[in-house]
Amino acid sequence: MRAILLGCVVILGSGVVMAEARETAPLAETERLFLEFLAARDASAYLETGHVKEWDGAGLETWNERLVARHKALTTSLARLDTAALAPSDQAALAAIRVTLGDIGDPAPAAADGARREPRCEDRHDASLDREGLTAALRACFREIGNTLQFEGGTVDRGGALGLLAELDDPARRKAVFDAFLPLWAAINGANEPDSPYRRVLKMAAANDPVSSSGITAAARSIGVTVDDVERWLAQILAAWRDANPPDLVEPWDYRYAMGEANRRLAQHFPPGAAIALSDRYYRDLGVDLKALGVVYDIKDRPGQSPLAYCDFLKRGRFTEDGGWDKTIARVVGRYEEGGLGSLNELVHENGHATHISAIRNRPAFTDWTDTLFTEAFADVPSWSVYEPAWQRKYLGTELPLDVALRGQFGTAMLDVAWSLFELRLLRDPTLDPNALWTDITREYLRIKPHPELAWWAVRVQLSGPGYMVNYGLGSVLTAEMRRATAEAIGSFDAGNPKWHAWTADKLLRYGSEKTSKQLMDELLGRPLSPAALLAEINRIK
Ligand SMILES: [Zn+2]
Numbered sequence: 001m002r003a004i005l006l007g008c009v010v011i012l013g014s015g016v017v018m019a020e021a022r023e024t025a026p027l028a029e030t031e032r033l034f035l036e037f038l039a040a041r042d043a044s045a046y047l048e049t050g051h052v053k054e055w056d057g058a059g060l061e062t063w064n065e066r067l068v069a070r071h072k073a074l075t076t077s078l079a080r081l082d083t084a085a086l087a088p089s090d091q092a093a094l095a096a097i098r099v100t101l102g103d104i105g106d107p108a109p110a111a112a113d114g115a116r117r118e119p120r121c122e123d124r125h126d127a128s129l130d131r132e133g134l135t136a137a138l139r140a141c142f143r144e145i146g147n148t149l150q151f152e153g154g155t156v157d158r159g160g161a162l163g164l165l166a167e168l169d170d171p172a173r174r175k176a177v178f179d180a181f182l183p184l185w186a187a188i189n190g191a192n193e194p195d196s197p198y199r200r201v202l203k204m205a206a207a208n209d210p211v212s213s214s215g216i217t218a219a220a221r222s223i224g225v226t227v228d229d230v231e232r233w234l235a236q237i238l239a240a241w242r243d244a245n246p247p248d249l250v251e252p253w254d255y256r257y258a259m260g261e262a263n264r265r266l267a268q269h270f271p272p273g274a275a276i277a278l279s280d281r282y283y284r285d286l287g288v289d290l291k292a293l294g295v296v297y298d299i300k301d302r303p304g305q306s307p308l309a310y311c312d313f314l315k316r317g318r319f320t321e322d323g324g325w326d327k328t329i330a331r332v333v334g335r336y337e338e339g340g341l342g343s344l345n346e347l348v349h350e351n352g353h354a355t356h357i358s359a360i361r362n363r364p365a366f367t368d369w370t371d372t373l374f375t376e377a378f379a380d381v382p383s384w385s386v387y388e389p390a391w392q393r394k395y396l397g398t399e400l401p402l403d404v405a406l407r408g409q410f411g412t413a414m415l416d417v418a419w420s421l422f423e424l425r426l427l428r429d430p431t432l433d434p435n436a437l438w439t440d441i442t443r444e445y446l447r448i449k450p451h452p453e454l455a456w457w458a459v460r461v462q463l464s465g466p467g468y469m470v471n472y473g474l475g476s477v478l479t480a481e482m483r484r485a486t487a488e489a490i491g492s493f494d495a496g497n498p499k500w501h502a503w504t505a506d507k508l509l510r511y512g513s514e515k516t517s518k519q520l521m522d523e524l525l526g527r528p529l530s531p532a533a534l535l536a537e538i539n540r541i542k
Contacts, residue, residue: 027090030081031364033074034097035316038367040067041104042313046331049306051298055314067107074101093365096513100368103213105132121145121187124197131204131465138197138464141187142308146461149180156180159335162459163342165253166260167267178253181459188463189455192435198458199434205466206430214372215467216424219474222371223529224518227424230474233531234421237476237538238445241414244541245407249449252442252456259411261404262387263341269396270340278395279336279347283355285496286382290351293358296331308461309334309346311353311379316367317360325361330354341408345383352379355501359509366512374517376471377478378508384409384483385494394495406541413476418442420473422457423466478521480534482508485524 044067046052047060055063078097086094119126119133121141129137146158156164156177164177190196209215220227250258276299283290296314298305310333317328332350336343356378360367369375385391387409389399400408418441426432438457442448462468489507490499508520521529 025090026081026086027093027365030074030077030097031093033070033077034100035318035364035367037067037070037074038100038313038316040070041107042315044107045312046314049298049333050304051302051333064107071107092514093363096365096368099213100513124187131201131208134197134201134204135465138188138201139461141184142461142464143306145184145187149184151177151180158184158459158461162256163339165256166263166342168257171251171254174253174257175251178456181456182454185455185458188458189434192433192455194431198455198463199430201464202426202434202466203430206427209427209467212467214471216420216427216470218371219373219470222373222517223474223478223521225529227428230470231421231424233477234417234424234473236531237417237534238414238421238441240535240538241410241417242445242447244538245447247447249443249447252448252451252454255446255448256411259407260342262400262408265400265404266392266396266398267340269398270344272337275336275339275344275347278344279351282348282382282385282391282395282496283351285498286493287498287501288351288355290354293354294327294329295351295354295358296329298331298333299336301335301337305335306333309350311350311357313357313368316364317358318364318367319361328358328360328367330357341386342412345386345409348386349379349383352382355382355504356509357512359501359505360512361510362512362514366514368513370509370511370513370515370520371517372468372471373475374478374508374520377475377517378482378504380475380479381482381486381504382493382500384479388494390492390494403541406538410538410541413472414446416469416472417476418446418473419457419460419463419469423463423469427467477529477531477534478517480531480537481521481525481529484533 040063043055043058043063044060046055047063053059058066078094081094083091083094119129119137119140121137121144123129124134124137124141126133126137142158148155149158149161151161151164152173158181161177161180165174168174168177187197189198193199205212205215210217212218216227216230220230280290311330312333313328314331315329318326320326330353332347332354334346334350336347353375356375357369370378386395387405389402389405392399392405399405418438421441422434422438425437426434433452434457435452435455438455439450439452443450457463460469486493486500486504490503491497493500507524511520518529
């Protein structure tokens with residue numbers, strides 16, 4: 001409540017009131033500049049995607065100039081602050097501003113060069129690239145090669161190919177789709193030599209993980225546990241999955257098919273556009289009107305579109321002079337015009353992010369994402385529901401057997417857990433052989449036949465920057481806890497629940513970056529976080 005009042009003070013306009021505001025709110029001017037800087041950053045990031053030519057009356061060049069000027073004004077203001085004199089609440093606000101700035105980085109050098117030159121895939125051999133540069137080069141490989149995989153005389157993109165692995169009935173055709181990834185794997189990990197592009201970025205990331213805001217150490221800290229605790233939980237989750245499933249080994253090109261029966265059985269219920277319509281309807285039933293929130297969608301196929309689905313701020317919300325709220329606008333990027341249950345699951349996840357940031361009501365310093373672990377976990381709270389029989393009955397008029405539905409839900413989620421364990425162990429010891437480690441983990445827990453000659457782990461863009469996958473793998477522990485606590489408080493929401501939006505906004509979302517995963521989860525649960533809720537979910541398969 002106090003933070004919200006401060007937020008009101010910050011944007012008061014008249015000079016007299018501002019002078020007073022500065023006395024009572026020493027960060028007011030810095031926070032105003034922070035919001036201005038973020039407006040430029042958000043506009044610039046949006047225009048760089050090429051979805052539109054102008055935002056808020058200006059093009060990319062203008063916004064980039066503003067970005068540099070506003071960054072300078074903000075850093076000058078930060079340097080002038082008498083930080084020692086700040087009250088604890090302002091110290092916390094200032095710390096949040098610094099975290100956000102650290103995540104965004106200094107925009108000046110890139111923009112000063114004129115046209116910003118993003119690394120291309122071919123740059124991955126450039127020994128002068130730093131961690132960010134090499135990560136960007138590997139991400140470019142996912143875009144350049146991953147968007148044009150060769151299959152049966154045509155091309156298919158990476159997401160489409162993973163979809164085909166779950167859909168094609170003929171094992172030989174699945175093997176052919178799997179082999180279509182070979183050029184991508186060769187680009188990312190060469191011939192698995194110790195200085196392959198991936199193994200070089202891994203070594204850089206290992207040195208950086210303790211200070212990275214989205215790395216494994218950060219994820220562990222954000223829930224108040226150690227990296228060893230995280231490793232133990234991940235292994236526990238995977239072991240529960242192994243023990244709940246049949247013991248037969250499958251080929252890696254058959255795994256997604258074995259898990260994908262849910263998608264196949266429901267495919268007929270997803271004509272073009274159905275995923276978008278179903279997501280909108282489900283959110284309305286949760287009390288969220290995505291149209292009214294003003295979410296901007298970049299979901300139609302177009303050249304140069306991101307290979308990765310994501311959600312970002314397009315405009316940060318702020319309190320108005322009369323105590324109202326000038327709303328946040330979120331934007332969602334992805335491909336959802338085609339696709340079945342898996343696509344819908346991803347779209348509901350992205351809309352979960354849009355709901356999250358649209359619900360922030362806090363002073364400018366905190367109008368940013370909650371930490372990455374919480375953010376990814378929360379987006380799955382509604383997205384898991386589409387695998388529930390209650391959801392399917394209401395929205396599709398049919399339902400799957402529980403084990404088929406849960407395999408559809410957790411089969412790919414367990415790959416995320418496996419990647420989390422993979423990255424955790426590699427970041428601890430970057431001299432390990434990634435192919436061998438991936439083979440060990442997937443053979444032991446997912447019952448996948450060994451193919452250590454292949455870097456078949458390299459199908460997720462996020463692996464370009466090692467340490468991110470834990471936000472999905474470990475995130476599932478938080479997701480299961482949040483889903484259980486929410487249902488206990490307001491009743492089931494799998495088939496909609498009008499209380500859901502207001503309740504989650506109040507308990508979890510309105511704080512923005514003010515609270516950590518640990519604070520939010522401790523307050524929600526009244527006890528330490530545990531993997532028990534997730535293990536119980538997995539064991540429903542038996
Ligand atoms: Zn996400």
